[in-house]
Amino acid sequence: MKQKIMRFMYGRYGVDQLSRSMMVMVIVLVVLGIFFKTKLIDWASTILLILVYFRMFSKNINKRYQENMKYMVVHNKMMAKYNGWKEAFACRKTHKIFACPGCGQKVRVPRGRGKVKVHCPKCNTSFIKKS
Numbered sequence: 432m433k434q435k436i437m438r439f440m441y442g443r444y445g446v447d448q449l450s451r452s453m454m455v456m457v458i459v460l461v462v463l464g465i466f467f468k469t470k471l472i473d474w475a476s477t478i479l480l481i482l483v484y485f486r487m488f489s490k491n492i493n494k495r496y497q498e499n500m501k502y503m504v505v506h507n508k509m510m511a512k513y514n515g516w517k518e519a520f521a522c523r524k525t526h527k528i529f530a531c532p533g534c535g536q537k538v539r540v541p542r543g544r545g546k547v548k549v550h551c552p553k554c555n556t557s558f559i560k561k562s
């Protein structure tokens with residue numbers, strides 16, 4: 432039986448980060464479907480599940496890999512943004528974060544120092560802000 436499965440999966444794409452995220456979304460949709468009984472949620476979860484299996488058993492490995500890479504680019508951007516917010520939230524009482532008007536670089540300044548001249552370490556622009 433195990434060999435049959437192995438033979439079946441040979442040359443097929445398998446599971447990646449995109450498939451795992453899609454599976455999590457299917458589970459979330461199924462749980463939501465318990466509380467909100469709408470056909471839309473049922474259809475969305477079914478279609479998503481079909482897509483997960485389609486990607487898993489696909490023999491077009493290169494195309495599936497490209498899809499996963501696109502997903503990972505978006506995923507990493509979102510995670511970087513989320514981590515920035517998390518950091519800003521963690522130090523919100525002690526520091527203030529400003530964006531450099533020249534390059535957009537985030538600069539962290541201690542709070543309660545009145546008007547301060549902020550110096551951007553990336554592009555050497557200076558600007559005055561109230562801390």
Ligand SMILES: [Zn+2]
Pocket residue numbers: 531532533534535536551552553554555556
């Ligand atoms: Zn700058």
